Amino acid sequence: MIKQNMIKENLSDQFKDKIIIVTGSTQGSGAETAKLLASRGAKGITICGRNEKNGKKVKSAIESLGTECIYVKADLENLKDCKKIISQTDKKFGTVNTLINSAAYTGRGTILSTSQKEYEKMFNVNTRAPFFLMQDVIKIMIRDKVKGTIAHVLSVAAYSGMPFLAAYSPSKAALGIMIKNVANAVSGHQIRVNGINLGWTDTPAEHDVQKKFHKGKKDWLKKAEKKVPFKRLAKPLDVARMLAFLCSDESGLMTGSLVDFDQTVVGWHSYSAYDTNILDDSLLGE
Secondary structure, eight states, rough: OOOOOOOOOOOOTTTTTOOEEEESOHHHHHHHHHHHHHHHHSSSSEEESSOHHHHHHHHHHTTTTOOOEEEEEEEEEEEEHHHHHHHHHHHHHHHEEEEEEEEOOOBOOTTTTTHHHHHHHIIIIIIIHHHHHHHHHHHHHHHHOOOEEEEEEEEEEGSSSOBBBTHHHHHHHHHHHHHHHHHHGGGTOHHHHEEEEESBOOOHHHHHHHHHHHHHOOHHHHHHHSSSOOOSSSHHHHHHHHHHHHSSSGGOOOEEEEEEEEEOOTTTOGGGTOOOGOOOOOGGGG
């Protein structure tokens, strides 16, 4: 009889002594991630976003878990705000161990309808901001010889996306290439950079998008969840757990990776989507 070694994990100190920045953290997945990492022992967390009222609520929730927290009011379309997030963290905590970029702008527009202003905002928030956030964080990590971790939230839309995501899709695709480039560049410093291609997720921002762009009614979520394989959309805690994995020792030396975090498979054929009968050989014909 083979005796198995049972490893008892203690997630409460998974991020012990770590200083973490989470962007887009005044609501949704970003807020949930910040709170989860606080519950897992983070020493200090910087949260940021445009909504000061929400920011104060999330800050209070994090502090109630015994983690120091600062809120930086910031709009990632503004490069000065990006730099402010990093500099204020360094000033308060003295270093940075982890950067999680959960912020995004998810406007709508086709190749025919997207304005120059909309296009520029999309790339400023989704592509330019992550570049310069990483730049300043990596300088601190190298300065302090920190074996740091960086994780970004992208989208499965980066593969192609719906026609009304004409600017959003390439902004996320560009971020994906950036992740691989930077991961390669900083691997010699043992800094890891990864990302998740997130699918349809139940967040406050998604509720706003459904109402604003898709005429979503109060029951849109209930109807949507009936149509997907697992009968629910991804939730903020699902995203938080995956980000925690990528930024902890659990993911080992993993770097330059983009994880498809969705219940659909990239490249699925429309006729087979969500059809449980597709495994029935009798339906394949002669």
